[in-house]
Amino acid sequence: MIRLYEKLCDYGKQDIYPFHMPGHKRNPELMSSWFPFQMDITEITDFDDLHDPADIILEAQNAAARLYGVKEAFYSVNGSTAAILSSVSASVSKGGRILIARNCHRSVYNAACIRNLECGYLYPGIYERCGINGGIRPEDVKQALRDFPGTEAVVITSPTYDGIVSDIRSIADIIHDYGAVLIVDAAHGAHFAFGSVFPEPAEKLGADLVITSIHKTLPSPTQTALLLSCTGRVSREKIRRFLSLYETSSPSYVLMAAMDFCAAEIERRGKEMFRCYEERLLSFRKEFSKCRRFTLLEPRKDVSCGIWDFDRSKLLISTERTSLGGPELHRILHDRFRIECEMAAPDYVLALSSVGDTSEGFGRLLDAMLILDMEEQKKGHGRSLPDKRNLLLPAPVTAMPVGDAEEAETEELLLSDSVGKISGEYAFLYPPGIPLIVPGETVQDEFVRLIPEYQRQGLNLKGFRDREFKKIRVIKEAGE
């Protein structure tokens, strides 16, 4: 059997171009060629301590804060995941109330579980073209704050995985009027601050805490992330305490050095790096428009579904007018053209570009798409598409906090027998990437009716222990 390290070494030698995370794209010119073992130390003399930074690590964090123009920046070597757990915990009292955009990352739900929070939900609009999540509408935030008094914090994801950006400024103003704080999960938007064609970053628009995975879209290794404290509304002592609680007690100096190197490089030559990247990106987008069957989507501002802006680094390749589905295009790009994309959905493929991409990389993807487009034109007809999706989502009814439900004893029932019971599991729908049910919510008729409908539409369901989604784990009732 091949060992993990052997497989990775072999993979690194193959000529497969990465249109996926991490943002350094394995490009040695951006990362320099370090030998990380020489940097892999612990808290030895003169090297400070991430859990109580006072010297060189504090300076590195301050450099990151200056780069992003915020009051304070905190390193996370456990990704945005630890930064989100810490942000939520520092902003909401134990057992308190939080409003969560329903399409938030699992770590937000996990924070609610750990701190036994009462959750209210905000639903993003839907961008119909490929069924992805739109943004969060400011008026929905206002209404939700009225309906859920005592809310201490609101968490939204902007940009989403697919690049959709919400109207952060208006949302922040509304939330502050209610005396709550706004946490923006900008895990996929670490690059916004440095380009001219990207949306304005949340840290400049009134968000209180912004979390960003620099490993996702900047030249920095996996697990590196920043928690940006922008307004001082959330206590720095609490942020530090919770980061210490959720992060490893042996933070990797290799990862911290990489974050510092990334910040230093952007300070030194970021303008030029991003100018070249944006030129390559815009030229790719322009040339792609020669395709007659494949389309590179660029959602426009549409306040009716909460879309304020779009991150053009995300390459959403729609297969709608072709004979191929997203997963087939994903496979063809890999097998025939040696290109690995980030994700495939039924009607599109998501390729992530970053400042680490080379002209050769963009060129390879463009040539592949032009060839495939020619082939599609010769084929004549596209595939017969399912009826335009009418993506119905069941409205949740919360019976108990997610934290209590995750602790409770469960049993497995046929889905058809589970109406009225309390779910002990999550069910996620991809796309748009949203939980249909969260532990602690009551199973409703509509949920049971919609599951086979989603399956018929070719959408991915995940989360249940039973992968066929015929059985569900529910909370055992007393006396059973």
Ligand SMILES: Cc1ncc(COP(=O)(O)O)c(C=O)c1O
């Ligand atoms: C929207 C969003 N937030 C947070 C995270 C967690 O980020 P990390 O992998 O840096 O822990 C992810 C991970 O993919 C994500 O997509």
